[in-house]
Amino acid sequence: MSLRIALLGLLSFSGPASGYDLAKNFEKSINYVWQAGHSQIYPELAKMAADGLITVEAEGPRGRKIYTATREGVDELRGWLIAHTPSDPVRSEYAIQAYLLQLLDPLEALAVLGRMTAGIEAKLKGLEELSAVKRSAAEQTRFGTYALDLGIRHAHTTLAWARDTATAISPEAVEGRNPGETGSTDAG
């Protein structure tokens, strides 16, 4: 359902577009918040057309099909936005690892948390750069910025959590982790 809504939304923003256009557009906007590749998008567009939510307005070169949202499609989108209460099932591999960390000894657990921290920092850096680019280029819609903002905030939260958890597991070990020291050879 969400994919359908996302595609209807993109069509509403951009006007008539092909599956290829939508896939490209998806990749650099909603993608930060919901993932889908062309192999999922093309069949979904076919189903949406069969359901009367969109129509093939025209066919261009190379078999390019131009879709437009129908009245039903617009209604569907508006109805979902206004009436649908989002579900937010948490499905976090980070949290699973956190839950199971006690099966490792403290030093191993700290190493795992260190890897987590690095991963989240990298992701956060990417999102923030993107945010800066989009803001300056003004290529981004106002609300697209808000979605990106949510992503950045969540990454910050996860990062802070990983650091605090590391501290809770072993305060001394974490405090000893200053730049230039690895803490692996000299314990004192």
Next chain:
Amino acid sequence: MSLRIALLGLLSFSGPASGYDLAKNFEKSINYVWQAGHSQIYPELAKMAADGLITVEAEGPRGRKIYTATREGVDELRGWLIAHTPSDPVRSEYAIQAYLLQLLDPLEALAVLGRMTAGIEAKLKGLEELSAVKRSAAEQTRFGTYALDLGIRHAHTTLAWARDTATAISPEAVEGRNPGETGSTDAG
């Protein structure tokens, strides 16, 4: 893969257990972080047994099967914890709605954000109550608490984001939202 790991983890904590036990246990622990029902757990256990990660140690009354992790299972779990970098694909209906809100007029958008806020507040309340219960009952493992903590932090973050976004859309309208006023009939 994650389900497998979660089940191996639960088995490691509890010792030998049946699918039923694991499903119950799952529901009140990892469930806040990764969801799976019995209809997913039973087949997965069968596959894990076929793959040599667990074995049926004994059979109890009512066809109850008691599983234990094998050496391979323990290795698999430890290997995943130590080597696997968690993926955290964001798949948030909240964010999709945020992205598409500009298709509504500001008053409609505010109503949607209000519903979001209420939903997240309810969820947060549930998680925090649970956290209090678990802390007092000491029934919770130390790291299970950390996973729950992550859930609570994320909910807080989403809530703050929803409020800030509402303010950004329409500062006046949001400031006017005091208890006792609905703001729907008298526009001020």
Next chain:
DNA sequence: GGAAACATGTAATGGGTTACATGATTAA
């Protein structure tokens, strides 16, 4: 005897990822 909880499964369906497959157009 009947309800509740124990205990285990399968089937149908939907959603998502990866890989496979094909062909047209454009620009170097």
Next chain:
DNA sequence: TTAATCATGTAACCCATTACATGTTTCC
């Protein structure tokens, strides 16, 4: 002519949800 990019699809497989289906034990 050949590489890049445009453009569209299918197939195999995995994971997840909901509903269906069955039988046992315990307790009232």
